[in-house]
Amino acid sequence: MTETPNPNIVDADSLTGEMHPIRRVVLALGSNLGERMAALQGAVEALADTPDFFVTGVSPVYETDPVDAPGDSGPYLNAVLLADTTLPAARLMERALAVEDAFERERSDVRNAPRTLDVDLIVVGDRRSNEDFLRLPHPRAHQRAFVLQPWYDLEPDAVFPELGPIADLLEATDSTGVRKREDLALEVE
Template identity: 40%
Template sequence: MAERTESAAVIAWIGIGSNLAEPRLQVARARLALAELPDSRLDWVSDDYWSEPVGGVVQDPFVNAVARLETRLPAEQLLPALHLIEAKAGRRRAQEQVWGPRILDLDLLLYGELQSQEPRLRLPHPEIARRAFVLRPLADYDPELLIPGLGKVSALLPAVAMQRLWRISGEAGASARIGQAC
């Protein structure tokens, strides 16, 4: 019988967003669901931020956050796990308007140093360098964080400085370290 080898844990960064059905509650529930992922440990989440929607669809502002997940799940398994969390929250991807309102949006932003242009797995996330609501929370954790193929977060921030973003204070938005065995 062949001996099973454990895969090494990888740091994955997850974008969290909502602008429907009590968005702060949706983001808080997403944090809890991320902490329950198998073979993973959610160890940090950013403050919540209000951001204006992108893409030209008239809609309410979004609540956004970013989470740092240490995981042994391969990226090809983590992404569907994120989609399942969205579906359990009530998201129906097939029925949505592109760039439209979302009950919950979980984006796999980074997965270690993996770079992929596969249609179902694009890493780093293709919009990462154009979104203040992603870069600002990443900078809260580490402004020197390297985005593979793009550079440090601190170097990318000036390009999104004009995007309006408001940090939300309060218990649901407090940056926190969370622990669960990986």
């Protein structure tokens, strides 16, 4: 039996004929409040459960010193997740924010304040955005060893858009506060 599409639901792609290409997505995960590892694992599971979002890799977990954060900030656990998706970048951003909210992320006016969970879109295919809501590629990721090192672990030959190989960017970045946690591992089901 063939399922007939619901005639009452209008599919915008059908109207425009636009195809959503499969894009490679790089997301950075971080937590320095509460149950840090549980928050990272929960984020991986929530993202993996997202329709049209296919996790292809999760990096090792790193413990990192806070960067440009208030003095009372504790160390972060960080990881990078790779995925393929047909979702538009704005929808991915909405999903990232929803996952953060599910883990009781509190937003404040304090830049880089401690947080239960941070989900950052680093790269979404070749998509570029300079909107307040969404900046792609991430404007500071190329300077952050806590993003570059786990990404390098997954894709040593990856290239940061317009800036070059992440291996070169990582080499030029101070990574003294980035420590691999061999005792921790994120799982994708």
